[in-house]
Amino acid sequence: MKLQLEGVVKEFGEHRVLDHIDLDVDTGEVVALIGASGSGKSTLLRCIDLLEPIDDGRILLEGDDISEPWRDPDPVRRRMGMVFQSFNLFPHLTVVENIALGPRKVRRRARAAVRAEALDLLGRLGLADKADDYPDRLSGGQQQRVAIARSLAMDPEVMLLDEITSALDPELVGEVLDVVRGLREAGMTMVLATHEMSFAREISDRVCFLDAGRILEHGPPTEVLDAPTEERTRQFLRRVIDAGRMERSCPPPLLRERKR
Amino acid sequence: MTLASTWRGGPTASTRSRRQRYEAARRRRSVLIAVASTAFVVGLLVWLLPKSSGWRNVQRAFFDVDVFGSIFPDLLGPFWYDVQIFLWCAPCILALGLLIAVGRNVRTPALFPVRLIATLYIDIVRGVPVILWITLLGFGVPALLETRAWYGGFIVWGSVALIMAYSGYVAEVFRAGIESVHESQRAAARSLGLSSGQTMRSVVLPQAIRRVVPPLMNDLVSLQKDVALVSILGPVEALRRASIEVSRTFNFTPYVAAAVLFLCVSIPLTRLTDHLLQRERRMMTGTAIT
Numbered sequence: 001m002k003l004q005l006e007g008v009v010k011e012f013g014e015h016r017v018l019d020h021i022d023l024d025v026d027t028g029e030v031v032a033l034i035g036a037s038g039s040g041k042s043t044l045l046r047c048i049d050l051l052e053p054i055d056d057g058r059i060l061l062e063g064d065d066i067s068e069p070w071r072d073p074d075p076v077r078r079r080m081g082m083v084f085q086s087f088n089l090f091p092h093l094t095v096v097e098n099i100a101l102g103p104r105k106v107r108r109r110a111r112a113a114v115r116a117e118a119l120d121l122l123g124r125l126g127l128a129d130k131a132d133d134y135p136d137r138l139s140g141g142q143q144q145r146v147a148i149a150r151s152l153a154m155d156p157e158v159m160l161l162d163e164i165t166s167a168l169d170p171e172l173v174g175e176v177l178d179v180v181r182g183l184r185e186a187g188m189t190m191v192l193a194t195h196e197m198s199f200a201r202e203i204s205d206r207v208c209f210l211d212a213g214r215i216l217e218h219g220p221p222t223e224v225l226d227a228p229t230e231e232r233t234r235q236f237l238r239r240v241i242d243a244g245r246m247e248r249s250c251p252p253p254l255l256r257e258r259k260r
Numbered sequence: 261m262t263l264a265s266t267w268r269g270g271p272t273a274s275t276r277s278r279r280q281r282y283e284a285a286r287r288r289r290s291v292l293i294a295v296a297s298t299a300f301v302v303g304l305l306v307w308l309l310p311k312s313s314g315w316r317n318v319q320r321a322f323f324d325v326d327v328f329g330s331i332f333p334d335l336l337g338p339f340w341y342d343v344q345i346f347l348w349c350a351p352c353i354l355a356l357g358l359l360i361a362v363g364r365n366v367r368t369p370a371l372f373p374v375r376l377i378a379t380l381y382i383d384i385v386r387g388v389p390v391i392l393w394i395t396l397l398g399f400g401v402p403a404l405l406e407t408r409a410w411y412g413g414f415i416v417w418g419s420v421a422l423i424m425a426y427s428g429y430v431a432e433v434f435r436a437g438i439e440s441v442h443e444s445q446r447a448a449a450r451s452l453g454l455s456s457g458q459t460m461r462s463v464v465l466p467q468a469i470r471r472v473v474p475p476l477m478n479d480l481v482s483l484q485k486d487v488a489l490v491s492i493l494g495p496v497e498a499l500r501r502a503s504i505e506v507s508r509t510f511n512f513t514p515y516v517a518a519a520v521l522f523l524c525v526s527i528p529l530t531r532l533t534d535h536l537l538q539r540e541r542r543m544m545t546g547t548a549i550t
Contacts, residue, residue, distance in 0.1 A: 046447075049451050051447055051450060051451060073450075074450075074453050074454070074455050075453070077450060077451055077452070077453045078452070078453030080451070081451075082447075082448075082451035084444065084447070084448060086444060088444045088445060088447065088448035089448075090445065090448070090449075090463055090467075091467065092466045092467050092470060101449075101452065101454075101462060101463075102452035102453060102454070105454055105458050105462055106452065106453045106454055106458070147448075150452070151451075151452070154452055154453060
């Protein structure tokens, strides 16, 4: 088991954002987190990356409890790559410097070797010609691909993707999702929060529906997205379809009845 | 059509659109109006000022050409003193200010005293007039050390006072810059595995410092003038030299000459600040704002 969450609780003041989350992620498995805004998807990812301390429960990476409060989080974070909704590239560094920063500072590796690797990574993402540009010269899709490359440069065991296409213009979503498809083919373990239901269906082995900080329903995408058992899940998917975020090529019977 | 463009169109006008020609004509017209009104006002001043009754006395007391000509070369040496004080104070102020700003931002519990001291330092140093720091340190410390005889001591302690006072202001500028770097930048750096120190050095500070260059320049411009405050301790810098001359001849032209010298440095510095500000704004928005 790559990643295990046991009864994870996170509170912001009185508000319980994550309410006893249990989740197992196998090596090479892709898990999609879906749910309305504020259901706790982002917080869950931030907790896994130890960017937020949890209030109860345990998080295990390869069977090793990484959530112990006395543990130094820096070496743990190096083993996980996180990609953010708003890219969060470093604006004062060029594309290649963004990618090289982690290996240079954290792994203390030589500049030339790191740069060569970063250029290679950019080439594979189709961004070789942007290496020496600053991030603000790039389109949103290109920036997000650089952000993915920046995480990959640290050679992570797990990738955490936090709504990585939500800030993009519709025509730029595809190029970013292509990169994620490539990662899946390479066998990367991934946990991703997404609003793109059709993408979740295509890429994930398992879909988890979060509602008010709980995993209300989880299973293969064909079950959760096409034949949800929980009423809350149905309501959510109905709204998603109304918003045009999921194709209605083969809508589940329940949904077809309601929207003729 | 009664558009201005119809009668102002030049040879290239045919290639421009009707709107462009109209806008070009309007721009030419505003330049013309600005030039005309400026010429009128300046002309009026030049014509009226010498006619006013007290002008002769004012000119003799403040703008005596002969006095100016004789004192100006004598002020250059002392002014170099001012410049020197500025030149060694400025880097010290920037370094100390940055150190204090970072100290104020440390979150490690073990370093809480650093945070406390930095906060207190800023509060105390900024709450006291600069001239008071200069007298306090400039007269006080040499008296304490019984080194009054040492002439250079005044300059040293005057400089220390300037460095203390200004590093408080500069620290606040740096702190504002550090806090203006968005939390998500820190999150991105930490998620790569950078420690908090590495995040500060490689991600936060480079962005923060770039953002605060214009306000820092403002502080440096004002430091360049406040250097003259050291004159109260006795060293013969430009202001001191001028007042010696004034008390001898009872003509105020030497003060004006000293002022001209300070302006020679502060105006270019101010323009440089404006230029940097504008460049910063361009970089932020990606387009030129005029």
